Amino acid sequence: MVGKGKRATSLTRGERLALALMIGVPALLHVALVWAPALGSVGLSFSSWNGIGGLEDVEWVGARNYVDILTGYPRFWPAVRNNLVWLVFLVLVPTSAGLLLAVLLDRKLRFGRVYQSVLYLPVVLSLALVGFIWQLVYQPEQGLLNNLLGIADSDPVNWLGDKDINLYAVLVAAAWRHTGYVMVLYLAGLKAVDPALREAAALDGANGWQAFTRVVFPVLRPVNVVVLVVTVIEGLRAFDIVYVINKGRNGLELLSVLVTDNIIGESSRIGWGSALAVVLLVISLGFIVTYLVQVFRREESE
Template sequence: MSTDTLTKDLEDEVTSPEGVEPAKGRTVQGHRRLLTRRDRITLGLMAGLPTLLHVALVWVTALASIALAFTTWNGIGFDSIHWVGLQNFRELLTQNPQFWPALEQNVIWFGVLILIPTPLGLFLAVQLDKKIRFSRVYQTAFFLPVVLSMAVIGFIWQLVYNPDTGLINSVIGANAPGHYIDWIGDPDLNLWAILIAASWRHTGYMMILYLAGLKGVDPSLREASALDGANEWQAFKNVTFPVLRPTNTIVLVVTIIEALRAFDLVYVFNGGAEGTELLSILVTNNIIGESSRIGYGSAIAVVLLVVSLVVIIPYLVATFRKERRS
């Protein structure tokens, strides 16, 4: 048998094992088409429809709000839309006595969330990551407020803060006639009372985020630090916390968003009364109501968007640059 004949027989055995030829119309194994036309149509619908809805409900409405910020419109008919340029922004910054207090309240809201519940959530995550007994039960208990809607949380804390039958006044003895403490109605107290309720929810949120981040810490790094004689705090500071840099970025962005979009809890408590004014409350009060000023409310929403971007974008750029260098 010649060499050419032997080579041809071996190729036939490889391409057609056991003498079976490939079926007509099909490609050889290894080059088989993985997706049929029906599969591509199904995947296109599954990815395309949510994308269209997202663009229509988020991006189109956001761009429309930016455009309306330079107009006056009472919401009745498109013929009542009139271009006014920067007039809404000038009025907002110079003539609205509620704007600067509302912006200050949003800054306070962010400061409290980043300084109190965020470190507390990190502390709980570190403790639960040690595989203590009943850790699943603790995780469920701390995460439960995150599952609840902000409106439900508001109703729960209204019962806690009730000046007559509330838990706090009953414990400290401030529920007697003439000695009531009005946690929700007092302008000097209501913001801090609402922030306690918001921190209760935010702590569980931060705990879950940090627990997910701690799963990415290589156990060998902790073992190496222990062999080098590092105590628990030194191991966390020099090993664990640097690894959590991506998680810290997410936490910061989430906290900023939570502070700027705060609305539900405040509106359930007292509708944004004195002492609890927020930019989101001003947007709602100007857009919804008998004297609807959609253009002016949109201008406030644009300011809210700009504030969030000014804070978030530089931090993200700096973080990503550090990751690329490392």
């Protein structure tokens, strides 16, 4: 017998069909477009294939691709180093800058909406377009930066052509775009913080810094997880901006560029490219899973 005020509900046949379609179709598309190609790449990473012909033309070579990549591919380790530098830079610089901007905008500054829109504007641009824009900024003779420094005519710096500095120049461009995204994520998290927590901290005599570090920031832990995962993915999948500049060469080698060069480049080594993609996937999962495990363990202990 159903208690007073409660009513047993059951879905009609049409509702169940609609629900099955709403859940099933996206799930099937996700499996077909994401998981199936990913598993296929894992399988092809143990093969030698130029992409021509069917499965009967695939030569299975075991772990030879991985051994060759780790020991005999001169572009691999520089690409790994550049990806790690890219990741560390994004975690330290634009993430910190985005958090700082979010805290400032959360104070309800005058014209805060305008500032927020201006700072978020680079996020809506593709990385390829960001690359074109910053090529104009870094151009040796007519570029904005060298002209501002007053060295365009005398001793211009080739920011994108010098392999000792071009990675860091491109990282500034990537940070310009990533900062706005992190800012919006943290701003959303700050808006959701209960004002009573800040009031209680103020009553206890905490200043603004103490209230933020001891009360507000710990509440932002879910946002921190999202920001870290997004930043890791952004740092390891970086491709467009360096490919636009010089096709990921001369100091701008990245793992994503090596994957592209081997799969759809002139060499067309599907097995090698797939092995590189698997390595990139493992590195990404290593960072993300390690951090998530630590977060969940900390939450369980609390």
